[in-house]
Amino acid sequence: MRFLNKRALVTGGASGIGRAVVERFIAEGAAVAIADLEGEAARTFTDALRARGARVVAVVGDVSRIEDAERMVAEAVAFLGGLDILINNAGIETVGSVTTARDDEWERQIAVNLHGVYRMSRFAIPELIRAGGGAIVNVASIGGLVAVREFSAYGASKAAVIQLTRSMAADYAEYGIRVNCVCPGPVDTPLLERACRRVCGERSPHEVRQMYADLTLLKRIAQPEEIARCIAFLASDEASYVTGAVLVADGGFTAQ
Numbered sequence: 001m002r003f004l005n006k007r008a009l010v011t012g013g014a015s016g017i018g019r020a021v022v023e024r025f026i027a028e029g030a031a032v033a034i035a036d037l038e039g040e041a042a043r044t045f046t047d048a049l050r051a052r053g054a055r056v057v058a059v060v061g062d063v064s065r066i067e068d069a070e071r072m073v074a075e076a077v078a079f080l081g082g083l084d085i086l087i088n089n090a091g092i093e094t095v096g097s098v099t100t101a102r103d104d105e106w107e108r109q110i111a112v113n114l115h116g117v118y119r120m121s122r123f124a125i126p127e128l129i130r131a132g133g134g135a136i137v138n139v140a141s142i143g144g145l146v147a148v149r150e151f152s153a154y155g156a157s158k159a160a161v162i163q164l165t166r167s168m169a170a171d172y173a174e175y176g177i178r179v180n181c182v183c184p185g186p187v188d189t190p191l192l193e194r195a196c197r198r199v200c201g202e203r204s205p206h207e208v209r210q211m212y213a214d215l216t217l218l219k220r221i222a223q224p225e226e227i228a229r230c231i232a233f234l235a236s237d238e239a240s241y242v243t244g245a246v247l248v249a250d251g252g253f254t255a256q
């Protein structure tokens with residue numbers, strides 16, 4: 001029970017990796033606020049968790065909008081009675097090179113994946129300080145470490161999240177706040193399915209998915225729970241001497 005009496009806010013907690021993080025936190029004793037744009041999905045998930053006895057709330061909004069970020073953190077704190085952990089996981093995928101990506105999609109990519117991390121952190125950090133310290137885990141991507149064709153805006157947003165993680169680790173260490181990030185490789189979630197459909201061209205989405213699996217040393221796509229375990233480690237006291245770190249969980253994609 002690593003998270004007994006801990007209070008966590010998980011963005012993008014209604015689907016994929018975020019959903020697996022919420023499950024893990026609750027299994028290990030945390031009370032959780034799920035911040036997500038998809039209100040219905042977040043509330044349905046919350047209802048199912050409450051039926052199992054979990055202390056959980058859905059806070060609905062867009063992490064990239066400053067007024068939504070402020071309100072979601074306030075709603076989470078009102079329900080949880082404070083905040084110890086922030087998981088900046090919400091993200092979207094935009095496909096295209098610099099010349100083929102749509103301008104509005106480029107803007108939206110940076111707004112959600114980068115500004116969302118900044119805005120949620122901006123309002124959550126004073127709460128972590130009030131709690132006497134805490135942990136933040138940002139979900140970046142191997143797309144922020146190496147070039148993945150057709151993901152220029154996505155890669156730029158994730159590289160920025162990696163560097164922002166280090167800046168935040170430096171700025172808030174004195175308050176007892178550790179800030180780390182996880183860089184997953186391909187993970188079996190709706191985001192990956194959408195990405196495969198969008199870049200497949202002449203190939204089938206299944207072929208693209210297999211291509212990503214073949215690019216890893218382990219020759220498979222990760223399950224969301226495998227990434228959730230890495231995030232939970234960094235968020236827990238087991239990682240008490242880890243801050244400003246980048247944990248790559250990619251089945252060996254970037255090792256070659």
Ligand SMILES: NC(=O)c1ccc[n+]([C@@H]2O[C@H](COP(=O)([O-])OP(=O)(O)OC[C@H]3O[C@@H](n4cnc5c(N)ncnc54)[C@H](O)[C@@H]3O)[C@@H](O)[C@H]2O)c1
Nearest residue numbers: 012015016017036037062063090091141184186187189191
């Ligand atoms: N799936 C992968 O292969 C993979 C690989 C590397 C990194 N990641 C990263 O992991 C994170 C989670 O991705 P996933 O694969 O679980 O995706 P997903 O699409 O399954 O889930 C993302 C969740 O974020 C929410 N969301 C999206 N935009 C939002 C916004 N503006 N405000 C609030 N909520 C918003 C969605 O509603 C959804 O519930 C993302 O940051 C993604 O970039 C995913």
